[in-house]
Amino acid sequence: MEYLILGDCAVSIEFGNEINPEINNKIKNFNDLIKASEIEGIIETVPSFKSLLVYYDPSKLYFNEVKEILSNLSKELDTKVNNKKRIIEIPVCYDEEFGVDLDFVSDYTNLSKDEIIKIHSSQEYLIYMLGFLPGFAYLGGMDKKLVTPRLTNPRVRLEAGAVGIGGEQTGIYPLASPGGWRIIGRTPVKPYDINRENPVLYRSGDYIKFTQINKKDFFKIKDLVNKESYNCNIIERSEGYWGL
Structure with a gap:
């Protein structure tokens, strides 16, 4: 997973370079986890073919903070997630x-x-x-x-x-x-x-x-x-x- 800064209010999480069901399922699982976590400052998430776009409020969070929060959150996902x-x-x-x-x-x-x-x-x-x-x-x-x-x-x-x-x-x-x-x-x-x-x-x-x-x-x-x-x-x- 690679975190890319997009301006001052969004980060793109890249999951790979292919379009396939496995990668898309990873995006879905992580997107669901972010929503369920109700992180203050996270405004919206937009899943796509091989990445997940996360919008945040720059008055509450900086890019490095968002990256750290999301990186730590990804560790909560079990290596086997029920599909x-x-x-x-x-x-x-x-x-x-x-x-x-x-x-x-x-x-x-x-x-x-x-x-x-x-x-x-x-x-x-x-x-x-x-x-x-x-x-x-x-x-x-x-x-x-x-x-x-x-x-x-x-x-x-x-x-x-x-x-x-x-x-x-x-x-x-x-x-x-x-x-x-x-x-x-x-x-x-x-x-x-x-x-x-x-x-x-x-x-x-x-x-x-x-x-x-x-x-x-x-x-x-x-x-x-x-x-x-x-x-x-x-x-x-x-x-x-x-x-x-």
Whole structure:
């Protein structure tokens, strides 16, 4: 773990030079420990692919103090930390009305639409980090069979809930926005809703599992979402151990 100073109010803790689940899990565990410790002067933490950004109040703490506190705190982590896996199931309709790029993905990958849907909805995708838009999850774990290049010219507007493929990644557009990913479906749930107690549906370190639904179920769920009476299925289980 390397501590890098970022101005007078932030430190970046670097965990390695690779993007992989083991390093990301270490970041998640340390992030949880920092939050649970409620250290006076620590304002916010932001996990990413291979680092953890920690904001602090410079009127209460200096960089060297933050570094010492965090370094000592890291020693409290056992060499074996239970890896609790939290999986959020996201319903997706892959109908051609929503999956406007399914034909292109099919032609590019030499896979049928049914094969694309089956492969895409069979994985559990790790959320490495959130960014770009509120609730936009950078996911890892997509089958390489689905790798498809982004659009040369991004669309001016994609609907909220659009599910797409961009290179080696897949993800959900949480808000209506421009976007250059190949759209293969749409979810009726809201990954980001400012009116919720927790506006973002998931967090870094969680997993997303896409589940296929038809158009009838899409609009049924969408109606329930609008009435604030729909909750995504969440699965929690322990799988293996990772340490720092």
